[in-house]
Amino acid sequence: MGSSCLEAPPLVQDMKVNIHKTSMVFPSKETEKKSLFLSNIDKVLNFDVETVHFFGSNRDFPPQKVAEMFNNALADALVIYDFLGGRLKLNSETQRLEIDCNGEGAGFVVASSDYKLNEIGDLAYPNPAFAQFVHKSKDFHKPGDVPLCVIQLTSFNCGGFAIGITTSHTTFDGLSFRTFLDNLAALAAKKPLAVTPCHDRHLLAARSPPRVTFSHPEMIKLSNLPTGFESGVFKASKEELDFKVFQLTPENITNLKEKARSSTHARVTGFNVITAHLWRCKALSTPYDPHRLSTILYAVDIRSRLNPPLPKSYTGNAVLTAYATAKCDELEKGSFSRLVEMVTEGAKRMDDEYVKSIIDWGELYNGFPNGEVLVSSWWRLGFEEVEYPWGKPKYCCPVVYHRKDIILLFPPFGGGERCGAGADDGVNVIVALPPKEMEKFESLFHKFLNN
Template sequence: MEESKRVFINSVQTVIPAEPTPRPRTHFLSNLDLIYSDVIYDPNVYYFKPFGNVKDSCDLILGLKDSLAKVLVHYPVLAGRAKAGEDGRLYVDCNDEGILLVEATADARFDEWKDLKDCPIEPDLNLGDVTIEDYSTAPLLRIQVTMFRCGGVAIGYGWSHVCTDGWSATEFMKSWSEVHRGLAITINPTFDTHLLKARSPPSVQRPVKDYVFTQKISDAISVVEVPSIATKLAAKTFYFSVSAVNAMVQEVQNGPWGYDRPTSFEALAALCWKAMTEARDLPDDTITTYSYPINVRGRWDPPTPPGLLGNGAHLSCLGVKSGDIKHNHLSYAAKLIRDDKESSDLEYLRSVVDLLEIEINEGRSIGFNSDFYAGTDVQGTNFASFPVYEVDFGFGKPLHFSFTLDPLFGNGIAVILPTPDGGRSRYVSVSMAEEHMKKLSKNGLFTSFLGEDDIQEARLL
């Protein structure tokens, strides 16, 4: 049986807030939100342990729908639609049009795979195509609940980046699980994204390296055209144990460009950047860019309040010659990332927001200074500190949490994820050209931190 035929959609319905939310109400999108007004849902999946029988599963679906409607009362933005104002700038109309809830069944069992991180049907655990055709009508959140034959449950959710980042999406899932258990929400959401607005007038005090700007566009709500992907891509999630991550950190610290107390992110990011660049065998003078999010929430002044719904991260784009990454010790790439993080202080981030304000007011199209599709750059994302394993709907913490990779995300993705083991252990989900993935799985530096079970074929996208 084909893997793509193993998940069957039983129903697709719209869930609206359990009670009307205040209207009219509009939600301001900050400049950090607007740069993510792209055409893609970001899909994640939670896997929960097998339980109960068919009747229990029916009761679960009804209960999840009820609690979802209740939690949307606290999150009216997610039940709204993104629209363009008279000035062409996007905002969210909190109109209670709701989100999608999909009920599905999988002709599969959790124990068919040695590890859920290698689940081959994962792309079908979120509703269909990840593209957003029309923001004005598209829901900002899609949920899919899939029941497996073993009684296991997968809850997939695809979120639009225009008003939510990974952190606030995780907070929403945690809040939903708390409401489902009849508990009070731990962190009440706040929506004052004006806290991240530009200065008046905008004042760019530092050179900004992370964006490219093109000529004026006629319609600000028009979404970016999705590029066609000619290269066959492959995806794989690798497991790095606590001891492996500790060894990696020690390797960075003791290297020729070593520094005091490297973080696990810096070590893993450097490893992915170096090993993926070597696997691609890029010419030494080719520029390779590592892009990764930098937390704005904690660096802003004043710091943003807990529970802020929106994009609280700036995507830094760090470009250097491939030869410098390939031929230097791991500590070289790690030190570049450490220095870049430290230079992204409050004034730099304010300059970022102010520059975006100027360019948005000029009506220019804004893109990241990184090519996600050329096969030269690495797009990194770090979920390691996210409270994904605190999401509990009453049948225990997740067995596994994943970020589902899709060809439209680009050629060269490396997502760092926490594991159920906790501590410094990490998953890293990678997608890149199939031929280069094979080389990555044989890269001596990369595999020196892996167990034998992780050196196997990747899933084709």
């Protein structure tokens, strides 16, 4: 079975969303007023993440009932996750960003769409109009107020609904957000917490004094930024971009693994071969210069890499960007197995000392990850496996914006049904590029996959 590229379906531009009520949700019990320390990883990620979770109709749980249950669950969650009802602030003494746990609450929005769920298009296709299912946190309920969490429940005419969640990335990484959703689902069902979260972010504090023991070419200091360069791969592009969804079947991924194993002893994983394949296609889709260096960034969970390991229930951001760098000449003509080795080595580099060195780097310099492309994987986070009282989501996705230097990995719609294979073995790859670069990328994607 070959890979395929989903043809762009006609996209619904206006979801016909009507806002009925916006309100604040406060902790269901009084919480302690305090400041929450943010690690150097947390404070780099000072932007919002918007996700949409789609649910089919359930006769026992109409949207109005779900809205009430979710509102109550959120109020209980704001006791356990007290920082989520707080606000970001700059500590005037330390000049560090932190969270003021002041109990000012999270936002909650009740809305409806004039459409049925099956009328809004392919849920797996990146429709920017899905942004209408989330609510902006800035100036949410009053001018100047920016809650760290805003939830919007939008009901459809069929009884299905979407839950759109906006959270500041300073609060969670993908793994801890999944734990938060599991706990929200448990609270909605009046059950014990799925996991007791660990909120101690001092576990990722810099050493005193800081000791930077590696060069960290994957980071760039703010003072070194070119004019007009604001936030690297996290910056939205103003260019006209084409969106495409490339599907890799389980067979495609197995073939990539076999190609890599033919001449390497490195650990060959599905993620590593997919990342190497995408790196080559992205680097060579721009005007060709054999001597140009291309750097790919990709997230690595550091919980188990520290000594002692972080608790698996650690709430904050415990993910760093690994990197691999090669000349375009090597990316075009070198062996695929060598590219996979470089990706594998980048992740392997993330041991206890390297992680502490990069955290200490963040203590000394203002900066953030810098590379040509970032592969952001939502592939195995399992948001679609969260068991709410009203059932599991039909599909979950982040709201897609114009970021040409971020490639997103998602599970296929329906947990692998499209691939005709088990659970989460296939993957959907979402790419946004200028039209000419997209044409080249697509050609290379199939060429390197089939050679």
